Amino acid sequence: MKKVLIIGGGLAGCFVATRLQDTCAVTIVTKGDRRESNSMLAQGGIAASLDPGDSPQSHEEDTMKAGVYHNDEAAVKQLVTLGPKLIKALIAAGMTFDRHPDGPLSFGLEGAHSHHRILHANGDQTGEALTSFVQQQLHHVIWQTQVEALQLVVQNGACQGVLVRHLATGKQEVLVADAVVLATGGLGNLFDFTTNDRTVTGDGIALAAREGVKLTDMAFVQFHPTLLSIDHHCYGLITEAIRGAGAILVDENDTKIMAGVPCADLAPRDVVARHLTAWQAQGHQLFLDISKVANFEQHFPGVTANLDKHHVPFRQTSRIPIQPGAHFMMGGVAADLNAGTSLPRLWAVGEVACNRVHGANRLASNSLLDCLVSGQKAADSIQQMPEQALSPMTVTTPPARPIHLPALAALQKRAWADLGVERTRPQLQAFLRWLQQFNYAQLAAANLSADELTRANLCLCSQLIAQAALAEPKSLGAHYMKEDAHATD
Ligand SMILES: Cc1cc2nc3c(=O)[nH]c(=O)nc-3n(C[C@H](O)[C@H](O)[C@H](O)COP(=O)(O)OP(=O)(O)OC[C@H]3O[C@@H](n4cnc5c(N)ncnc54)[C@H](O)[C@@H]3O)c2cc1C
Incomplete structure (x- = not known):
């Protein structure tokens, strides 16, 4: 049986595992617990042209436009055509997305989408619902939690395994595999203000870079316009779906900050983030005015709980204090349409990978979809590769030297x-x-x-x-x- 080692327990890694668990010996290594990932935090939803009247072509156009046509067209076509099929299969397997009282799926709207096409679950807790559902489908997988990948082990020009460390004991070992899948997410914690989970620290990109694996589009980091901001600290995301439901960005004088900008509050994220940053630099405070959002607490229970946790008096003021912050990495480990990288036997899926589907700016709610699509393609490709004769391996560590690193x-x-x-x-x-x-x-x-x-x-x-x-x-x-x-x- 082929051995597959998946690094990262978010949606992308877990989805690959669901596809391979019946035919391969699959191990998921993750440095936190099973719930620690950006996937679990995703709020807005997952985009798919499943509404009658919508089409993959329209979704493709919106994705290309938001990405400023820097996207790989074939990757976008793959996303918008395979994505809806995978979502339908998940629904058939029991995944529950929110529906209207009379039955049909309820589609939300987010910035730069020309159609209501965002599926969501438990209001603004889509990531948790979807990732938990996928994790519940894992029956024949070995989980190694609190285990951190340190180094890719490369021999004879191919990835043969990963050097890992068990965080509780400090023990290091090489896990050998026929196929290694990087699913370590992005690098939001590089920045002072971020929406990302604490475990998402650019590890997969660094691991790959140290072995000379090709990276691409590293200049493109997405900054989300609206993070909850209190006293210059950020406390999580305020989903764009709230603007989709009618909220607007204002300053302390109630000036509508995005008035006059094409698409106004629902302009692409880079446009809104820049506009807000410029406004803030002029000494203004930034708020999201939610007075026009119907049934706010019912539709956005996760955000409501976070606001209450931080004692934000939004019920009295109808305002949420916000500011932009690092959110998503468009660039990363260069990956082809099958999630293959420049290093044989190494695949990259989800946010750590760059198959150029997002171009220069990701369209909202396309990344969960990409986790499914890149995960499926990686699994298909791994199924087709021949099995190797694996033997135990060790790596030689060079002598320690003095460490000079910034705080x-x-x-x-x-x-x-x-x-x-x-x-x-x-x-x-x-x-x-x-x-x-x-x-x-x-x-x-x-x-x-x-x-x-x-x-x-x-x-x-x-x-x-x-x-x-x-x-x-x-x-x-x-x-x-x-x-x-x-x-x-
Ligand atoms: C607050 C928030 C809201 C979002 N909302 C949406 C949304 O509504 N719709 C949408 O499409 N996208 C959304 N996104 C983006 C989306 O959630 C992510 O792009 C996507 O979930 C990434 O999935 P992933 O599996 O690639 O990585 P992640 O889910 O981030 O998982 C990475 C995993 O790798 C592990 N890991 C990292 N380094 C190591 C290491 N060295 N060794 C072992 N394990 C390691 C991490 O602990 C984690 O388990 C949101 C992101 C955030 C932060």
């Missing part, structure tokens, strides 16, 4: 300032010069504590983002160079 908070602050919503060439160059004082590139993962490895991985990711941003010829989608704007204004 996490310092790195996050600088990344927010220099790699964030608006960038300039001098800032990017200064960021790279600042990074040079640290020796993250010379350190062996096996010699680092979990905390040190996180910082080393995020340093490497930040270097790759800064270099890719400098190499981009012009502003595009989520990658926005301020001086470009001045040149063309």
Whole structure:
């Protein structure tokens, strides 16, 4: 039986596992518990053209437009055609999405979608409902939780396994496999303000980069316009679906911030995030006015619970204090339409991968769909590969050296300032010069504590983002160079 090792227990990794568990020996390694992932946090929903009157072509057009046509057209076609089939199969298997009282599926609207096509579950708790459902389908899979991937093991030009560490004991071992699937998610924790789960720290991208696996589109990080913001700290996402339901962005004077911008409050995320950042830089406070949203608490129970947890008096004021923050990584490990990478026997699925389906800016609610589609394609491709003769392996760790790494908070602050919503060439160059004082590139993962490895991985990711941003010829989608704007204004 083929051995398949999946790194990451979010929707993408778990969906691959459901597809392979009956024919392969599947192990999922995840560094937190089973519930720790961005997938569990997803609020708005999953996009699919299942409403009569909608079409895959319309979904494709919206995806390309939001991605500023930087997308791979074949990947988008695959997403919008295979995605709805996989969702129908999940519904047939018992997954429950929200429905109207008389039966039909209820479709929400989010920014830059030209049709109501966002399926949701338990209101704004789609990610938890969907990921839990997929996890419940896993019957023949070995879970290794609190186990962290440290290094890809590459021999004879192929990925033969992964060096991992058991976080409770510190024990390290090589897990060998016929196929390794990276499903480690994005890198939101590089930034001061983020929506991401604490375990999502760019590890898969760093692991791949250290072995010379091809990466692509690293300049493109999506910043979400609306994170709950209290005293300059962020406390989770305020889903865009609330704007889809009628909420508007205002400042302390009730000025409608997005008035006059095409598509206004439902403009693509990069446009809204930049507009809000500019408004904030002028000294304004930012709010989401929810006074026009019918049955807010009923439709958005997860957001309501979070607001109550942080004592936000939204029932009295109809306002939620917000600000933009890091949300999603469009770039990552370069992957083909079958989720294959440049390294034989290594696949990449979900947010860690870049098959260029999202282009320069992801269309809302397309990433859960991509987790299913890239997961299915990876599983199909792994089914077709021949079985290997595997033998136990060890890796030699170089001698430990002194460690010079920035404090996490310092790195996050600088990344927010220099790699964030608006960038300039001098800032990017200064960021790279600042990074040079640290020796993250010379350190062996096996010699680092979990905390040190996180910082080393995020340093490497930040270097790759800064270099890719400098190499981009012009502003595009989520990658926005301020001086470009001045040149063309
Ligand atoms: C707050 C929030 C709301 C969102 N809302 C939506 C939405 O409504 N619709 C939508 O389409 N998308 C949404 N997204 C984006 C979407 O949730 C993610 O892109 C998607 O879930 C990523 O899935 P994934 O399986 O690739 O990664 P994740 O779900 O992030 O899972 C990554 C897994 O890898 C593990 N891991 C990481 N590093 C290691 C390591 N070194 N060793 C072992 N394990 C490791 C993590 O612990 C985790 O289990 C949202 C994201 C956030 C943060």
